[in-house]
Amino acid sequence: MIRVLVVEDDPLLAAGHAEVVAGVPGFSVVAAVHSGREALAAVGAAGADAPVDLVLLDMTLPDVGGLQVLRALRAAAVPADVIAVTAARDPAVVRQSLSMGVVQYLLKPFTAAALADRLRAYARFRADVAAAAGERGIDQHAIDEALAQLRTSAAPGRGVAAPTLQAVVTALREAPAAVGLSAAEVAGATGLSRVSARRYLEHLSAAGRVRREPRYGGSGRPELAYLPTPTL
Incomplete structure (x- = not known):
């Protein structure tokens, strides 16, 4: 199973993303969190025995930005891949995200089918x-x-x-x-x-x-x- 952490500040959207993930064969949801600090804590809590494989990361979070979360993950040598699921359209944000290894960049609003397609492509x-x-x-x-x-x-x-x-x-x-x-x-x-x-x-x-x-x-x-x- 590909273990996924959902990071989304809107609880309703986070629940929706988690539902899509759980519905795609081969994927499971580790947790759905709503801030950058919670995301980093969840990755750390997952540990080496059952690590997070993929992070669905909103780039606009209430405490620290998605780019800061990315930097922290890379600085800690966390091997999880990242798919950005965000409304952030700033070219600089897109460029920096890709430079730090984001494998997919999905702009809001998007359908559940579009997210499921990206997950299957990643698989x-x-x-x-x-x-x-x-x-x-x-x-x-x-x-x-x-x-x-x-x-x-x-x-x-x-x-x-x-x-x-x-x-x-x-x-x-x-x-x-x-x-x-x-x-x-x-x-x-x-x-x-x-x-x-x-x-x-x-x-x-x-x-x-x-x-x-x-x-x-x-x-x-x-x-x-x-x-x-x-x-x-």
Whole structure:
């Protein structure tokens, strides 16, 4: 699960953001707080055993600004990623936010669907990076593919080619339903790269057509298997 801290000074908006986060598969809400000091305290309280992975950060807070929160997080070497969810349109704020590692910048007002799309894009980015990691690290092509998840529209189906999607679906249907396939196995069956296979599998997962389960075995870490649902 991707653990999310919601930072929003308006309690109603904070509750709405938290509801959206909880409704996207693979995400959970650590807390919803309403000030910069509460945000920093919540990150510290989360600890190393269950750290905050992602912060939804309003840039205009009642005590300290979002930029100050960002600086404090970076100064403390907190590895959490940040998506700005804000009405701040000042180019200087946008530029400084991006320079400090904000991965998405979502301007208010926005719909729940728009926020959910950004979250799914972020999940695809994380999955692509994890899938591409090998003994020698990650190569340039895989980095470019992962970053493309953040830089393009996250509208459902964007960047998904119908023939390729059908090839992935066929591979899943031909596999034992109780076992499913990993991204590496789908790549082998379709000729896709492992990163691309993972992207298509995550697309199917977001649509509820497959479910994800850890597969244990061997001496390495468990891999993620994708199992068909009745809607596949």
